[in-house]
Amino acid sequence: MNWILGIGALALGIWQLVVSKQYFDNMKNQSAPLLFSIIAVIFSMLFAAFLIVYGLIKLFT
Secondary structure, three states: OHHHHHHHHHHHHHHHHHHHHHHHHOHHHOOOOHHHHHHHHHHHHHHHHHHHHHHHHHHHO
């Protein structure tokens, strides 16, 4: 069960990083204010980091 949770969390974390990078690259074209866009990217990156760390912990424990 830990393997499934670990691999799933790692996959979601990597996917979240890819989506965050795409959003960051297209930030100039967004209609949202720049401050809200930066906040969204920061929280998205933090969530991705949490998922990756959680996945690694689940895999190795």
